Amino acid sequence: xxxxxxxxxxxxxxxxxxxxxxxxxxxxxxxxxxxxxxxxxxxxxxxxxxxxxxxxxxxxxxxxxxxxxxxxxxxxxxxxxxxxxxxxxxxxxxxxxxxxxxxxxxxxxxxxxxxxxxxxxxxxxxxxxxxxxxxxxxxxxxxxxxxxxxxxxxxxxxxxxxxxxxxxxxxxxxxxxxxxxxxxxxxxxxxxxxxxxxxxxxxxxxxxxxxxxxxxxxxxxxxxxxxxxxxxxxxxxxxxxxxx
Amino acid sequence: xxxxxxxxxxxxxxxxxxxxxxxxxxxxxxxxxxxxxxxxxxxxxxxxxxxxxxxxxxxxxxxxxxxxxxxxxxxxxxxxxxxxxxxxxxxxxxxxxxxxxxxxxxxxxxx
Numbered sequence: 617x618x619x620x621x622x623x624x625x626x627x628x629x630x631x632x633x634x635x636x637x638x639x640x641x642x643x644x645x646x647x648x649x650x651x652x653x654x655x656x657x658x659x660x661x662x663x664x665x666x667x668x669x670x671x672x673x674x675x676x677x678x679x680x681x682x683x684x685x686x687x688x689x690x691x692x693x694x695x696x697x698x699x700x701x702x703x704x705x706x707x708x709x710x711x712x713x714x715x716x717x718x719x720x721x722x723x724x725x726x727x728x729x730x731x732x733x734x735x736x737x738x739x740x741x742x743x744x745x746x747x748x749x750x751x752x753x754x755x756x757x758x759x760x761x762x763x764x765x766x767x768x769x770x771x772x773x774x775x776x777x778x779x780x781x782x783x784x785x786x787x788x789x790x791x792x793x794x795x796x797x798x799x800x801x802x803x804x805x806x807x808x809x810x811x812x813x814x815x816x817x818x819x820x821x822x823x824x825x826x827x828x829x830x831x832x833x834x835x836x837x838x839x840x841x842x843x844x845x846x847x848x849x850x851x852x853x854x855x856x857x858x859x860x
Numbered sequence: 861x862x863x864x865x866x867x868x869x870x871x872x873x874x875x876x877x878x879x880x881x882x883x884x885x886x887x888x889x890x891x892x893x894x895x896x897x898x899x900x901x902x903x904x905x906x907x908x909x910x911x912x913x914x915x916x917x918x919x920x921x922x923x924x925x926x927x928x929x930x931x932x933x934x935x936x937x938x939x940x941x942x943x944x945x946x947x948x949x950x951x952x953x954x955x956x957x958x959x960x961x962x963x964x965x966x967x968x969x970x971x
Contacts, residue, residue: 738968742957
């Protein structure tokens with residue numbers, strides 16, 4: 617398919633209520649140069665669905681260097697279970713060494729996780745996405761109380777597209793709840809991260825993830841020392857509409 | 861070319877952190893004098909110049925830059941590193957760009 621002709625807006629509307637498997641099918645049939653981003657958490661369901669549609673689907677994971685041992689074990693388990701050629705991406709050594717030299721190993725507790733995540737996750741992710749036409753994420757609307765208001769099932773990736781590179785992003789799990797994801801995991805005997813048995817819901821790097829209590833929002837298990845709903849850069853629409 | 865920077869004052873009257881960071885980076889890199897005017901989008905005042913411009917150009921992020929060319933065309937930049945590269949022909953580091961991408965796209969936290 618000519619990527620310039622891919623109509624994200626129309627397809628997002630058409631596929632919004634479809635099963636994630638159908639959205640993945642659309643993705644895999646539309647793009648050869650596509651990869652699934654697998655974080656080592658609940659998004660393993662995407663790998664399970666995708667392998668059933670295309671055995672040699674590209675899958676990559678970001679090894680930040682700070683993941684839990686349980687997550688590394690799951691990555692290996694998934695690689696073997698699905699006979700995947702799982703690509704592991706690493707941070708730029710120079711950038712990481714500079715960060716640690718200047719700010720230590722736990723700078724995120726002092727000045728937010730943005731700089732550390734930028735180096736350990738966003739830079740390698742960007743390097744990979746620059747080689748792709750499309751990618752698939754496990755992002756869901758219910759993962760964050762504030763930032764997930766709009767997660768279309770397919771969209772032009774505004775963060776990583778550039779003037780000469782249009783990138784399409786599929787979010788097949790967007791409209792699924794955590795309960796639906798877990799129902800799928802149980803029904804299909806999908807391997808999952810051992811940390812889920814220890815009270816972890818959202819799983820990222822070891823210093824920045826923790827178990828949560830029943831009825832706590834999963835966002836409370838990540839970067840809990842930062843304000844969960846902080847969205848400082850936004851010019852709030854309510855204010856913009858006040859003078860109507 | 862005429863360049864306007866719009867920075868934000870938050871509901872509680874405090875300055876927007878990112879706006880201050882961007883202004884400081886412009887200052888330190890000697891590029892602040894390339895900005896013709898700096899206007900305020902005060903969240904407490906929908907009639908403030910910056911809030912009106914945000915509404916006019918349908919911008920929902922701060923800071924942002926309005927670049928008006930001699931031919932009358934207008935370009936809006938909400939991503940600092942793109943503005944720096946495309947308008948001021950300057951460079952930012954990959955590290956700075958990554959941090960800004962994350963700042964502007966909090967949903968990437970869960971990748």
